[in-house]
Amino acid sequence: MDARSTSRYKWVVLALSCCLCFLGNFTQYQVSAYATQVMPILGIDAVGFSMLFLAPMLAAVFFSIPFGVLGDRFGPKVVVASAFCVSTAGAFLRVVTTESYSWQLVAMFLMGVGMSALVANNAKTLGLWFGEKTGFAVGVFYAVSCLGIAAAQASSALIPSAHDGYIVSAVALLACTVSWSVFDKNVACSADIPADIEDASSFKVAAGSKNVWLLAMAISFSLAATTAFAGMLPQALELEKGLSMEASGSMAAMLTVASIFGCLLAPFLCSKFKSQKAYLIGICAAGAAIMYASWVPTSSAALWPLLMLNGLVTAMMGPVMQAMPVSLPEIGSRHAGSAGGIIAELSLLACYALPIAIAYLSAGNYTTEMTLISVCYALAAVPVFFLARTRG
Template sequence: MSTGSTTAARAAVQRGAGQNLALATAAFALTFWAWNLIGPLSKTYADRLDLDPTQLSVLVAFPVLVGAVGRIPAGILTDRFGGRVMLTAACFVSIVPVLLVGLSGNSYAALLVSGFLLGIAGTSFAVGIPFVNAWYPPAKRGFATGIFGAGMGGTALSAFLTPRLVDGMGLLATHLVMCAALAVMGVIVWASARNAPQWRPSTEPALPRLKAVMRLKVTWQMSLLYAIAFGGFVAFSTYLPTMLVSAYGLAQTDAGLRTAGFSLAAVVARPAGGILSDKVGPLKVCLTSFFGAAIMAVVLSFEPPLEIPAGASFVLMALFLGLGTGGVFALVAELVDPARVGGVTGIVGAAGGLGGYFPPLIMGANYQANGDYTIGLLLLAVTALLVGLFTLKAFRKLPQADLITPRE
């Protein structure tokens, strides 16, 4: 091949990388909006169904469960069928639980079931990471996964727009609009997205592949880190509207606006964490995230006054957690063989989702028992501090060769 044609081919791949990264990020953002449809409407459901704080926290947390556990098979299936097929499937399959949630507004039991199924929308993360990872060289994967991760801004869109759409259109109509948006996105992804030229489907059976991934030390190390970084983000994004309404007496729309600001700060910080990881290394980014989050959790445990003190504290918490989500997957991209990224991402993503499942339950029980969130926030501070110390010890001197799967 001539030099000119080689350069043209590389340029074509670069153009394809940008387009597919944009498509994956857009699909991720929309499915994350769908995943977070219940949290911003917590006051609506609490008033309509006369729910106590514990019942409400269970309802808000339920979609996180399937969104977490479902990432494991989603990651394995992405290695087998590719990101184009799986992103399309995530959009179309999510339509069913979104519709069911819209139809279940008058029954707590029906909401729990449909909210549980709504977690399917949250599995798109484990699909997108290996999909975009394959398009970029190792030196740019922190950037790529960071940009893709900004799609978690779908939670900000949900927090800001969902209560307003419900106020203007009604509960069922809002969910029907989301169903239509997911259908359109599924068509766009199927028509326009492409797997990376060098990507090859894995032909290894799913169960042995999953067992092989689970035997890697790096899988469990990254799972612990991501359970704090992304789990903290998910917990705040889903439960913050409830927390602001109960602790600060805000209206649902005002709480949604502030939650959107929190999510937006984390969204901006995530690609920044990936880019900084490419420049200074993911270890420094992760340590900054965990120790910073620990400090802010202590500050928030004192329930600072609304507006500037509380607002600044929540934004700083979001920035630290966002940096960590970008840093952890930059570390994954460095330490895991590309052929294993889908499987590892599935388990790590599941750990992140589960990290966001339990805090709302603890917060709800804590508030019902004590009338405040102090104990829950202090538990977050201690956990983030311990994980930061673990990260410092585990990755300071551990060579990459001890973590990576040998290339075939």
């Protein structure tokens, strides 16, 4: 593949990655959209629902580091393709077990395997193709990720039946997995994976980086907070604010649509700051304050603009931090898979454990839950403060 073809093909790779992340998030957040249907059928409370909704995150605890190391060794294509075959099987399992809580947990866990591989290898996949424009590519990736969440939250209005919605997403995930397997390419021709570097050394380099662990902690707090907020918002609006299922889903989807613009704006806005750390700490403070304030109004008219601002601002951390491993001098694109695996494992473990802990401590009080979620988001500023400066 010549340089010109390589330049063009990076858009194909980005499109394939975006399709997978769209459907990975869509399939998970469908559970949130159909919460008021799913909870009575399965006989679960808010804590049980949180465990079901967050089961895909738990897959990262077991697979993120192995997937990242394998991505460094063999390239992301085969790793991500294999993982999404498992996710597709999980999506079809969910269709045929809608009345069994145990099997729904298993299905949701399997559906998280693909996203574990994709997220662990995301910085590597996009970094090798986009180079110094990786921040832009990651911003697009996370914008489409938010679009998948928004589409899921709004889907209950278009497909009222949870069972029918699950069928649609399973078929779509199968088609996207096949497309990735056929059309994805591991790396650009000028960025071949060195064959003389063993898996263990790549992981050792990544695990020995203080910055990787600080990034993992920062992403853990911010991602857990935004995941918890988006996951509980539809049912909270319906049960606490008295909105209809359709209105609650539309409002939650609107918040996530605003997040799309936050993801796209983040790399540009960050580039205007002399320090990435100053930018990230500022977003932490502003995002936490707006996240809490967006739940205070009792009228839906006041909720709309605050939720939009919430989505816009709180999405401005993720793309910047997720692109940072490639810019770390000790990591670069060579060890980005292993670094991404460590970051994905810790952050997605937090995305599973922290929302469940918050739901348990809140005991069904949505105001308390929103307060704890906002504090969780603000805590991301602590590890960011200790990050070293990065290039780019």
